[in-house]
Amino acid sequence: MSICKERITGAGAWVGADVREEDWLVELGPAERGELLDAVRGIPVGRALPDVTAADFPLPVLGPRLKELTRDLEFGRGFAVLRGIPLDLSPAETRLLYWGIVAHMGTAVSQNGRGELISHVTDYGKGDLSANAVRIYETSEVVPFHTDSSDITGLLCLCDAESGGASILASSMTIHNELLEHHRELLGIYYAGFVYDRRAEEETGEAPYYRNPVYGFFDGQLSCRYYVRHYIESAQDKTGIALSEVERLALDRFEEIAGQERNQVTMYLRPGDLQFVNNNITVHARTGYRDAPGRHRDLLRIWFNTQYARTMPDGFAKFRFGMPRVGPGA
Template sequence: MACRSAFSDRRGQHGRAGAAPVTSERATPACVKQTCNFSEGALWDALIGARPEVWRFEIPLPLLDPAPLAEVFASDWPAIVRSDIVLDAEDAHAAFFARVEQALAQGPGFALLSRIPVEALSLREARLLHIILSKRFGRLRPQDVSGSFLCDVVDSDMSGRMHSDDQIALGRRWNNLPCHTDHAFGRDPPRRLAFLCFRAAEVGGAVRLASAATLLARVAKMGPHLVEDLRRPVPFDATRQIDVSDDAVDAVAIVGSDTGGTRLRYLNHQIAHARLDPRQREAVGALEMALAEPGLVAELMLSPGDVLFIDNGVVLHGRGAYRNRQVPHTPRHHLRLWLS
C-alpha cells in the first residue's frame, strides 16, 4: 500500500433516526456494560451488511448540481481546505445530513453515502468535492507532520513483507489488511475517517468493518478479566511506524474512554509484542481470536463514487484481498480524510 499525500498546508498545525441495533448477539455481558460505554446502535455483527437501510444514504442530487460547484472547482485548494465552505445545508437537505450524523453518533458508527459522480469529474474535482462533503461531519485533520489533509490510498496487488524482519505479517498481502483503527499510537487519533472510492479493483477489495462493542463483548465471554487487561497501556514498536516523522506515544491502552464513551485504539502490527506481560499477551490474543470468529466482520463493496464515513474508535476497518485491472495506471484508489 502506498499512501500518497495531497493538499498539504504547511502553514497549518502540524442510520436513520431511531433505527434499532442490528446484531445477532443476544446480550452484552454485564462486565462490558459496567466498564464500557457505547451507544445502543453500536452493537452489531456481520449481519448488518444485509441491512443497508441502517447505514446507506443516497446523496440528494441537488447537492451535486455542477452549476454551484463550478466556482468551488475553480478555487485554489488550500483556500477550500481552510475555509468554512461545505455542501449546501439548507432546510431541503438538513434532514439528510441529520440522518447520516445519527448513524455515526448513535447508530452503527459508519455510514455509506451514494454517490459522487466521479466518472464525470477529474481527480482534482473529486478531491475537492470529497473535502467539502466531509467537512459537514467534522473538522479536517492533517495526516502527517507536513500538514497533508488528504491521502491518496493507492494499492498495488503485489505480495511482500512490510519489513525484512517481519514475522507477524509474514505472507500477508499489502492488499489484505486486518481490521484496525487509524493512528492507533498517535497522540491524537482522528475521531472520524472519510473514504471516497475513486476507482475500484477489478476483483475483491471489500471494506471490512467490525463493531468495537461486539468485539469486546466476545472477548469478555472468553474471560471477564481480559477487557480490563486491554485497558492497561501496551508498548509501541517504533520500528513498525510507517512514517518515522509521526508524533507517536510510547504506550497506549487498547480500550480507553473519552467524553463520548468507550473507544478502541488498535493496530496489532505496531504493538511491541515482545514487551507485553503474560496477561496482556493473553488479552491481545483473545482480541485477535474474536476478530477471526465467523460472523463478526461485515464486508461492504464500495463502488466508484461511494463515500464511507467511519467512527474511528467505535468501528475497526480493514480491506479484503483484491486484484487490480491489468491496465496500466488503473489501480484501486481511495481518497482518505481524517476528521475531528
C-alpha cells in the same frame, strides 16, 4: 483508568444480523449530485482546501442529510456509505467536492507525517510491511482489524480492484461485551494498551514508538482505539521489550472475536461510494486485493472529528487531532 464492567447496549453494539444494507446505505439523488457540482464550481480556482468552509460550499438539499448522518455516526451503529458521489471531475475538483462534504460534518485532521489532509489509499509500490517506513494503507496486503486515530474515517472510492479489497466492519462494543463475558481476566491489558511503532513518522528527538490504550471508559462512554497489530509487532525491535504471552493472548482474542463472521458486515465499495466509519465504536479491515494492468484500486481517505465529538483525555487516542508534520518543511 476505570474499566467498564457492564455490557454495552444500544445501536453501536451490533452483530451482523442486526444490520441491513438499507440501514447504512444512503443513495444520492439527482438534486443532491447537482448541488455538489454547483458548489464545486462556486469555489475560485486555486483556493486552498483548508480555507473552504461549509458556508463556502452550500448544500441546501444534502446538507441536512449530512447533519443527520453525522449524528447517526456518533450515536448510532457507527458506519454508513454515501453512494453516487460524482467522479467525472478533475482530481483537484474531486478533492474539493470531498472536502466540501466533510466540511458539513466536522473538522479534518492530518493523517501522516507529510501533513496530508486527504491521502490516497492505494498500492504505492513500496513493498510490504517489512520495510520500516511503509504504512499498511500504502500496500495491497490484507489489512487486519484496526481503528484509525481520528474519530471518523472517510474513504471515497475512485477505482475498485480487479479482485479482492472487501471492506469488513465489526463493532468494538460487541467485542468488549464478549471479552467481558468470556475473557474478563484480560480486560486490564486492553485498558493499559500496547506500544506501537511510529513507522519512521516521529519528530526529531522523539521516541520512534508510543503507547496507546485499546479501550477507555470516560464520562460513562466506552471508546476504542485498536491500531494495526503489525505496528505492535515491529515496535518490539525499537523498544527491546518483547510482548508477553498474555499480551499476545489478548491480541489474539480481540482479533478472533472481530474475525467471527456473525460479528461482521462486509461490503465492496464501488466507484462513487463514500464510506464513513466511527473509530470510537467500530473496527475495520480489508481483504487483500489484486489490480488489473493499468488500473489500480484507489480510495481517497480523510480523517475528521465532528461537532458531537465525545470527551476523552489527551493520552487516550494519540493523534486524534492530527499527526505532526515531520521531515523537510516541518
